[in-house]
Amino acid sequence: MIWIKILLIPVIGILGIIIGLLYSGIDRILAARMQSRVGPPVIQPFLDIRKLMIKENIIPENSIPWLFNLMPVLCLASTIVILLYLPFGFEPLLRGDLILILYLLIIPALCKVIAGFSSGSNYAWVGAQREMVMMMSYEFPLAITIISIAYLFTSEGIANPFSIQTVISNPCWSITGVSGFLGLVILFLVLLFVMPAELAVIPFDLPEASQEIAGGILAEYSGRNLALFYLAGVVKAVVFGSIIIALFFPYGLNIPGITGILADLVFFFVKLFLLVFIGSTFIRVAASRLKISQVVYTYWFVSVLVSLFGLLLIVIDIL
């Protein structure tokens, strides 16, 4: 059994990358359509990655080379590790809990910060600073959401409230009343709102803001290293979508047998697609980039207050 799991790890990793790239391609087509363009073919991200992989990998003179080269690898690896803890339409490979995932989610962002500081460019430096501020601001509403759900489970007397298995097997909507339902809707919306920041798409892509700081963190990256960061980004979309699905929509189709597993997988991907479309593609084409002060304000004040309100509704429901 353990061998199967070990064998499945690279499979899941590759699957995550492929699904991520595929979504990235669909995302580009949909974004293009919303901008009245035809858009690139679906396989364009694969071609991009191939091209980046065969390009020269430039390491700037000013950088700290070992950190500079390590960070893209670490970033992609940590993103894929999260994937192993998440249900992919079937049981997750590794047993973990929500707190662990919260921590793991920070690692790719931290990698980017360190990458920015180690590249020795002013643009990257500004980008890294921005990424740190961003991280601090969106982490808080995210934590509130996850803890509220765990709190809901605790008060319902369910064992292991933080474990992912518990979350999947007990859909949170079924154990609440009206006000709790509203609270969950609010929390879901907050989580959806954290998604673009986590994925660094346009209203929140300040660390990379190409028109302001010329690519920011990634300013000095090229070739293979850039490809790894790009891959980490697309896998992260899958990861974050899966987290939301696990928390809020862990439903399957309940068809027995091998067809059931396949159907669940497909159903899962459809859910994922819808989430990525709303949380990333649509927001990306609809808004302009915010300023760092505006980002901090949106997350620290608006999102935190809204998520606390959601928590309050759940508390009222439980009492």
Place this chain on the structure above:
Amino acid sequence: MRKMREKNPTSYELLFGPAHPGSGNFSVRLRIEGERVVSARADPGYLHRGFEKLMEYRNAMQNSVLSDRLCILEPLNWNLIHAEAVDELTQEEIPEKAKYIRVLMVELSRIQSHLIWYGAMSMGLGFDTGFKLAFGYRDYILDLFELITGGRVYPAGYICPGGVRRDLPDSAEGRIRKVMIKMEEMLQRCENFETTTILPRTRGVGTLSLKDAIRLGATGPIIRASGLKTDVRRDDPYEIYPELDFEIPVRREGDAYARCMIRRQELRESINIVKQVLDRMPKEKLKPVKPKLNQKIPEGEVYVRNEIARGEAGIYMKSTGEDKPYRCKIRGPSLLHMIPVLEHLLKGCQIADVPAIYWSLNICPADMDR
């Protein structure tokens, strides 16, 4: 850790341009502390081609072709300024229809230039959709240029001394009217997008008071956004502008948002002007101007001013009776907007505001460097 700190001092220099996704062929050296710009120094010259000198060695018709390249974004307006300068020296009577065509083309070119501005502004703010839509709609106007002048971007001296180089084709009027409907649709779209895009990023950013605006030499939409109602088309009229009915939008705030709004209203006014010109366009056939060699420009000197999309443009032309001008001084609006105004506005703003301010001035490095 120490190594990192040494590499990352608290105050440092950041280059905005020339090879930067948010700038044109132009660079600003920003001295930055944290996220704040302490001082800015413009560093122009990446597009210096020496037009004033080049024009001294070419005759009027060749200069007309050359004047396209003064600013890539609105070649027809520069065509008109050059043609007017020569016309004023030769005192030649321009056919009525040619005047109408000139104004028509210039206003189409203004719409097109403002659309580029909208695209560039959206791009600077990270709003990709606006960029792509604006350039998509601009292409409808480029189709018109292709039909009328024979080239999409460069009209090759379409407006030349003595009139225009070709008559309007018969199908032009209908097509222009159709395109104007499209432009109104685009304006509606800009308005629909406003609350999520331009408004939150530009309001209160880069405020320019009227006193500063006059001292720094701001013209056109920028000074109008600061509260001075001035427009060369109205104050110093040329061609058939006195006969046309159009508003001059003015706002008092003087910030980047006001500048954006002014340009949007100007787009609307330009669409109106195009419609009026089409209504009044004389029906008779126009004899196109053919180039001639050794056409002498009479002795004299003139200073011609025009309102182009970016502000006030002018040509000082001195002729000593040769077929080539003795001296041509070109006054582009961007020289003052890009150096004193930009340096003034960038002082004390955040890095994130730099593209917003830069593009709200709608500057073109080509007509600054010349």
Place this chain on the structure above:
Amino acid sequence: MNETELIKKIESEFGIKAEKQRDRRIWVTVKRKRLMKLCRFLYAKNFEHLSAISVTDFPDKKVYELTYHLWSYRDKILITVKTKIPRNKPELESVTPIWGESAQIHERELHELFGVKFNGNPDLSPLFLEDWNKEPPFRKDFNWREYVREEYYDEKNEREKPYFV
């Protein structure tokens, strides 16, 4: 104030001839010594906008002719002030104290392209040209053909020949 009134005022104040070219265009020629005084006078008369400054080179008369194009937002008149300075010693007082930065940048440009020195201008550093140590390039006697032939002519390239042979 219209054109004729302004012309009368200038003529009575300075005793020089002002000429009306057409509507809204006035041309004045002034000695360089009295240029500053005239400029201050015009600024006080609401000529707040310095549209352009230009230099024309006359190598045979050995003078530079400077033209200042001033626009009044209130009266809607463009007045052009012309003055002559000797070509071998091109120095002149700057109008930066009057019109501020807008004059400064025009003067900086002319200093670079014609070598006119504006006394009192705080910043006359190079603007457009990079590492230029030859004579100012916009002078009439600057032989650009020779310069281009020395710097850029590729004799092996057949297609460049018509420009140089």
Place this chain on the structure above:
Amino acid sequence: MLGTIYELLRNLFKKPMTVRFPHESIEIPNGFRGEHYYDIDKCISCGLCSKICPNRAIEMIEMPERYKEKYPKSYPRIDIGKCCFCGLCEDICPKDALKLTKNFFLSTFDPKSVIKEPIKNDMD
């Protein structure tokens, strides 16, 4: 906010503005200034085109030996690499020997091929 959502969703189901260029393209109107068409039989060797050309892209040359009998004068050789497609040569030509066509596919890897001889050199 609602305006943005409406616009984007509307765009999503509308036909895009762009055309996929090599497969389809917009129509090129008459009077487009593209590649030159030169008719040597109409040419009277006045040389006006070479004089008006702002970029000196047109050079009047003698014909090679074998054509010398038929075409004894000098004829324009056009360097399209220098041309700015202003159309002044077309306008000034008294006999309509020189015209600009609709062909704009002019980019090439071979610097020799941008020079247009008065008569196509079939075999040198």
